[in-house]
Amino acid sequence: MTRKSYKLNAPEPQGTSELLENLNPVQAEAASLVDGPLLILAGAGSGKTRVMTHRIAYLIRECGVWPEQILAMTFTNKACAEMRERVDEILGDDGLDEARRVTISTFHSLGARLLRIYARDLGLSSDFVIYDDVDQMALIKRLMEDDDRDKDRSEARRLRGFIERMKNRGLTPEQAHEEVYDSNTENDVHFYELYQSALREANCVDFGDLLLGLLQVLRNDPKTAKSLSNQYRYVMVDEFQDTNPAQYELLKHLTREHNNLAVVGDDDQAIYRWRGATVANILGFEKDFPNARVVKLEQNYRSTQTILDAANDVIELNTQRRPKKLWTDNVGGEKIRCFTASDDREEAAYVAREITAYSAESVPFGEMAVFYRTNAQGRAFEEQLRFAQIPYRVVGGTSFYAREEIKDVLAYLKVALNPRNEVDLLRVLNKPTRGVGKTSIDRLRIAGASTSIWSAIEAVAHGGQQQSLEFLEAAKLRGKSKTGVVDFYEVVREVQAMLDEGQELAVVVSELLDRIHYLDWLQSHDAERAEDRTRNVGELVNAIMEFERESDLEGLDVLRAFLDRSSLVQATDDLGSGAVTLMTVHGSKGLEFDVVFLAGMEDEIFPSVRTEDPEELDEERRLAYVAITRARKELVITNAKRRRIFGQYRPTTPSRFVLDIDPERLHVDSASTSSHVDYVRGAGSYGFRRQLMSPDNSMWDYDQTTPMTRGAVRRAIQSQKNVDEFSQVAPDADEPVFDVSAWDQEPEPSHSGDDGLHGRTVSHATFGEGKIMKVSGTGPKAVLTIQFPGTGEKRVVRKYVKVL
DNA sequence: CTTTGAACTCTTTTT
DNA sequence: GAGTTCAAAG
Numbered sequence: 001m002t003r004k005s006y007k008l009n010a011p012e013p014q015g016t017s018e019l020l021e022n023l024n025p026v027q028a029e030a031a032s033l034v035d036g037p038l039l040i041l042a043g044a045g046s047g048k049t050r051v052m053t054h055r056i057a058y059l060i061r062e063c064g065v066w067p068e069q070i071l072a073m074t075f076t077n078k079a080c081a082e083m084r085e086r087v088d089e090i091l092g093d094d095g096l097d098e099a100r101r102v103t104i105s106t107f108h109s110l111g112a113r114l115l116r117i118y119a120r121d122l123g124l125s126s127d128f129v130i131y132d133d134v135d136q137m138a139l140i141k142r143l144m145e146d147d148d149r150d151k152d153r154s155e156a157r158r159l160r161g162f163i164e165r166m167k168n169r170g171l172t173p174e175q176a177h178e179e180v181y182d183s184n185t186e187n188d189v190h191f192y193e194l195y196q197s198a199l200r201e202a203n204c205v206d207f208g209d210l211l212l213g214l215l216q217v218l219r220n221d222p223k224t225a226k227s228l229s230n231q232y233r234y235v236m237v238d239e240f241q242d243t244n245p246a247q248y249e250l251l252k253h254l255t256r257e258h259n260n261l262a263v264v265g266d267d268d269q270a271i272y273r274w275r276g277a278t279v280a281n282i283l284g285f286e287k288d289f290p291n292a293r294v295v296k297l298e299q300n301y302r303s304t305q306t307i308l309d310a311a312n313d314v315i316e317l318n319t320q321r322r323p324k325k326l327w328t329d330n331v332g333g334e335k336i337r338c339f340t341a342s343d344d345r346e347e348a349a350y351v352a353r354e355i356t357a358y359s360a361e362s363v364p365f366g367e368m369a370v371f372y373r374t375n376a377q378g379r380a381f382e383e384q385l386r387f388a389q390i391p392y393r394v395v396g397g398t399s400f401y402a403r404e405e406i407k408d409v410l411a412y413l414k415v416a417l418n419p420r421n422e423v424d425l426l427r428v429l430n431k432p433t434r435g436v437g438k439t440s441i442d443r444l445r446i447a448g449a450s451t452s453i454w455s456a457i458e459a460v461a462h463g464g465q466q467q468s469l470e471f472l473e474a475a476k477l478r479g480k481s482k483t484g485v486v487d488f489y490e491v492v493r494e495v496q497a498m499l500d501e502g503q504e505l506a507v508v509v510s511e512l513l514d515r516i517h518y519l520d521w522l523q524s525h526d527a528e529r530a531e532d533r534t535r536n537v538g539e540l541v542n543a544i545m546e547f548e549r550e551s552d553l554e555g556l557d558v559l560r561a562f563l564d565r566s567s568l569v570q571a572t573d574d575l576g577s578g579a580v581t582l583m584t585v586h587g588s589k590g591l592e593f594d595v596v597f598l599a600g601m602e603d604e605i606f607p608s609v610r611t612e613d614p615e616e617l618d619e620e621r622r623l624a625y626v627a628i629t630r631a632r633k634e635l636v637i638t639n640a641k642r643r644r645i646f647g648q649y650r651p652t653t654p655s656r657f658v659l660d661i662d663p664e665r666l667h668v669d670s671a672s673t674s675s676h677v678d679y680v681r682g683a684g685s686y687g688f689r690r691q692l693m694s695p696d697n698s699m700w701d702y703d704q705t706t707p708m709t710r711g712a713v714r715r716a717i718q719s720q721k722n723v724d725e726f727s728q729v730a731p732d733a734d735e736p737v738f739d740v741s742a743w744d745q746e747p748e749p750s751h752s753g754d755d756g757l758h759g760r761t762v763s764h765a766t767f768g769e770g771k772i773m774k775v776s777g778t779g780p781k782a783v784l785t786i787q788f789p790g791t792g793e794k795r796v797v798r799k800y801v802k803v804l
Numbered sequence: 805c806t807t808t809g810a811a812c813t814c815t816t817t818t819t
Numbered sequence: 820g821a822g823t824t825c826a827a828a829g
Contacts (some may be wrong), residue, residue, distance in 0.1 A: 075818095077819090153823085153824090156812090208819095227819070274817065374816050396817095433805080436806090440805090482805075584816085610817095623817080646814080646820070648820090
């Protein structure tokens with residue numbers, strides 16, 4: 001990569017730039033302090049994204065910095081997309097596409113991208129595959145068996161946790177060894193070592209490796225570090241309070257040539273300690289970067305005074321924090337509404353009812369959100385919102401790409417790309433069932449012990465040609481298990497062949513599905529869920545097609561890029577849509593909504609049961625602070641007197657965080673089954689109250705006869721009128737839906753915008769000649785539905801066929 | 805080898 | 820209450 005003219009020293013800002021006109025003086029200062037280390041302490045809602053985006057624009061416009069020289073790190077892909085969009089807006093459309101040229105990335109995406117380039121330095125080939133946590137667990141369990149440890153699930157989880165912690169701290173197994181202080185840890189480190197070499201053998205990396213691997217490259221090869229640092233002349237980091245030591249070290253490497261590191265963060269919003277993040281990074285920033293300048297953003301532009309006060313009531317009880325006070329011009333505001341339901345279902349029903357009511361008062365669905373502490377709580381809300389015909393989208397939870405059927409299909413592709421990848425290989429070797437059971441798998445593993453399972457499979461498939469030990473061992477397979485293994489081998493080879501030919505990815509997948517009768521298998525194997533799963537597989541094909549069409553990559557690179565994306569991006573990462581957002585509090589970080597419902601505010605839910613020491617409680621408190629400060633206009637806090645946990649009802653107590661809020665700011669919805677008169681302010685009172693509580697849950701003051709308020713009734717009635725306008729939940733209605741059922745049907749002719757292609761005969765590398773039945777889109781990337789005699793109907797992108 | 809059913813366990817939070 | 824694991828029958 002050659003950059004001829006680096007701006008080595010960007011000029012100090014001269015006077016005012018019109019770019020900064022829309023910022024307040026402190027924001028403007030933060031955006032224009034361009035050189036050297038900078039710490040921006042940005043309270044909730046103080047416009048930090050605004051500052052960062054303007055800063056990027058300022059660098060480009062006023063300081064003559066090339067977009068390619070700017071690196072901005074965020075925590076989620078969602079945040080990346082938003083930042084890019086906003087930079088684009090500020091810069092305006094001048095045809096230079098500057099926003100696109102800035103590197104805006106998550107740490108992990110950057111890691112994946114750079115590791116593809118430097119894979120060799122780590123003994124990986126660039127075909128390496130990324131393991132998600134399910135794959136990781138599969139590998140760990142297998143290794144535990146080999147290492148004959150107790151094959152205990154919780155032990156496996158513990159080991160995964162250990163490995164993850166090591167990687168978060170940037171420690172390789174060798175480095176971890178030096179830290180060992182007892183024999184148990186010694187043992188764990190040994191396992192870490194084992195795990196790491198298994199990953200390398202399989203030519204795979206896990207999530208932590210995306211960072212640790214990159215770190216290793218930078219540590220071992222100063223030249224690479226230097227050139228990267230020179231390329232990224234200006235580095236910015238969002239949510240700096242949530243960086244872990246590995247990420248921090250990475251930043252140091254990347255900025256060592258210039259020290260131009262601007263970090264934005266808020267210690268009150270640090271919520272990823274459990275993931276290895278340490279506030280030490282933000283608290284000690286000035287120590288590591290002695291000449292760092294510090295800017296504090298304390299004016300809140302988001303919430304009402306009431307909401308801000310409530311948030312402050314909660315957070316001020318934390319002891320370990322940089323003192324700061326947020327203020328706003330936005331005085332007053334509605335009181336925070338509290339509602340206590342009799343159980344979790346009623347809680348959800350209440351929220352649904354209120355959403356309808358707000359909607360009737362013309363709050364758009366997209367401006368409302370429901371937050372909860374754990375993903376499991378989301379289901380109740382899904383049910384009730386669906387029932388109330390409210391459009392919603394669930395963010396987080398099981399990601400699309402983590403679903404079984406999706407992982408299955410992708411596993412075939414991953415094996416085709418990298419057959420040494422044993423986790424994926426074992427995942428689909430007998431899926432759909434081919435008669436290859438545990439015994440056969442064990443034999444293959446023994447046969448391939450010195451090489452790989454794949455080579456043992458190859459040996460079986462190639463029959464008596466080879467006389468190696470592997471072959472002898474593997475040759476014990478006979479009958480159904482042998483034909484099964486051979487069949488699997490052939491499937492993978494066929495996929496590889498199609499990929500080698502440069503066949504379109506979506507076609508490869510369709511062929512694969514046909515070849516292994518995957519959809520039939522889904523149907524016979526688990527009829528109940530088959531419909532959903534079939535649709536998901538169809539959506540996967542759609543996503544692949546879409547990706548391929550938009551991608552400017554060629555050949556196998558498309559597949560690699562798609563697979564990387566599937567491991568790094570949540571399918572729900574896209575923003576926008578007129579639907580109510582359902583998500584965990586963690587997921588809400590960085591977002592804002594007019595109306596926020598904060599549900600399940602009960603002790604042992606929020607704060608979580610698993611909170612043990614005071615530091616963890618502090619973190620829960622910060623989490624509550626984050627939740628509250630997401631709300632612009634109104635906040636509704638709900639809880640339930642009893643809740644189903646482990647499938648049975650258990651009594652609850654109100655969250656101490658609600659008790660911490662000055663009752664002055666609360667308005668108890670009298671439709672509640674409890675009057676909340678018990679809500680007394682003060683953290684100190686909590687422990688005391690808890691002692692007082694009798695086992696029969698007398699904390700809650702039963703008062704079930706209270707009628708709904710007139711306001712609530714009014715809203716409920718109003719809402720009835722509006723219900724019909726909203727269709728059944730269709731979160732991604734504008735996405736093209738791949739109609740799987742159409743695969744077996746007769747093609748239906750169509751003439752929409754077909755460039756005159758309709759009915760023409762085409763020739764395709766694999767399928768031969770066929771007739772175009774349907775055209776959607778125009779140009780080389782249009783999707784053609786083609787009837788191939790002998791093969792049947794296929795959808796193919798225009799550029800892959802020749803029109804005869 | 806595969807399927808079935810009963811027993812058993814686990815629940816934070818996510819890139 | 821859901822997902823996983825284990826044993827026994829097909």
